[in-house]
Amino acid sequence: MADIPFDVDGVLVHGYHAKPAFGRHWDEQLETDFRISRTDFRECFIGTVFESEVLTGKLSLYEALKEVLPTIGYDGDPQKLIDYWMERDAVTTPGLLPYVERLHVCPSVRLFIATNQESVRASYLMNTMGFGRYFQDIFNSARLGVLKPNPQFFARIEELLNRPSEKPTFFDDRENVVEAARLAGWDARQFDRPTDILKSKIVVSMLAGD
Numbered sequence: 001m002a003d004i005p006f007d008v009d010g011v012l013v014h015g016y017h018a019k020p021a022f023g024r025h026w027d028e029q030l031e032t033d034f035r036i037s038r039t040d041f042r043e044c045f046i047g048t049v050f051e052s053e054v055l056t057g058k059l060s061l062y063e064a065l066k067e068v069l070p071t072i073g074y075d076g077d078p079q080k081l082i083d084y085w086m087e088r089d090a091v092t093t094p095g096l097l098p099y100v101e102r103l104h105v106c107p108s109v110r111l112f113i114a115t116n117q118e119s120v121r122a123s124y125l126m127n128t129m130g131f132g133r134y135f136q137d138i139f140n141s142a143r144l145g146v147l148k149p150n151p152q153f154f155a156r157i158e159e160l161l162n163r164p165s166e167k168p169t170f171f172d173d174r175e176n177v178v179e180a181a182r183l184a185g186w187d188a189r190q191f192d193r194p195t196d197i198l199k200s201k202i203v204v205s206m207l208a209g210d
Contacts, residue, residue, distance in 0.1 A: 003168040014091045051147075112139060114139045169200050
């Protein structure tokens, strides 16, 4: 049995990528649609409370936005921005799902998601975007209480998988995360485009036998 976790942004979702040439930004029209400066949003929210509190499950996305948005010029309902964010950041990476679908039907494969995400988007990914059709579970940072590339992120996933002798095959766009996963014993591969999953001998073997 092969356990294969995928990262979200830059891998499953065509969004932020460690290499800008491969990415897209959900917030490109944020200033036009909400009159919120993208720079202010990133500096006052994403780079502060979102990364330190929301992504680790200490504070809900709604409550965090409720505190920060008025300080950067938006007094509306935070839920409107959350809905906008989820919808705009829901573009599946072109060409990847056919591989996922083929792996999903392999009887000796279990697919998972391993990602730095808060709980609202984790649910959105699995239910609204439909990733729950292919992936057995989502191991997100808010659930685990720790962010990649912290070694505890990978250790806690192994505990949940309950397969200590079998190391997962993992795909992520960030090289530092890939290196951390490898140090944890995982077969980790850096992802730029869908064909990069074919760098894994296990994936190639599974696809050949599907």
